Amino acid sequence: MAIRAAGEHKQRITINIAIDGLRLRDEKTGDCLYHHPVHKISFIAQDMIDSRAFGYIFGSPDTGRRFFGIKTDKAASQVKCREIDM
Template sequence: MFLGNTEVEAPKGTEVVKDAVRKLKFQRHIKKSEGQKTPKVELQISIYGVKILDSKTKDVQHNCQLHRISFCADDKTDKRIFTFICKDSESNKHLCFVFDSEKCAEEITLTIGQAFDLAYKKFLESGGKDVETRKQIGTLQKRVRHVGIRLRLRSTECPF
């Protein structure tokens, strides 16, 4: 389920994410009490980004380019919650996207981390000739290292 997105003040950080999760959970509680349902979505994760699709109509609700994602994390206390922070291309504001997954959120977080790794490998294979990829490579390298280290540390936390 997609709890929504909210503007955050910083591009990364566990406290930033925790505040966004609290805010959106509270909003979900209010909507639930008013009889509104939390929308179900599908995620398409690729080396280009994360697309959030309406689960019924398959309409794209959000298209977050990979190079604009600055932070990705799952919640250690609630294994169903995962988040990522993405810089909006139009407003240049950082938005935190929050999801409540029926499956283990850590697996989804790991998949986004793998997308960063694959995008970097694609760049290396192209010999740096892909101009668009070259623009994004510095950012991707930092994120692959940052996300990769954090995700490896969490890899034992999710029971199967």
């Protein structure tokens, strides 16, 4: 179910991009919600309609894959470019 339809707020996160991978952290607590090593990110794309949104696929054939969709405060092109550079 979509977050909006459920009446919930989107979780605010901080995205840390480093050579060892992508970390999604809770903005309030700083807790690491996810750590995705670069070699397990198989696809990155920016939303064609909303420049603030992008997504990526993480995982492997053995463990399964999962899509992560993120909407940023500003244009997501810089985030996407940093991920591709890794």
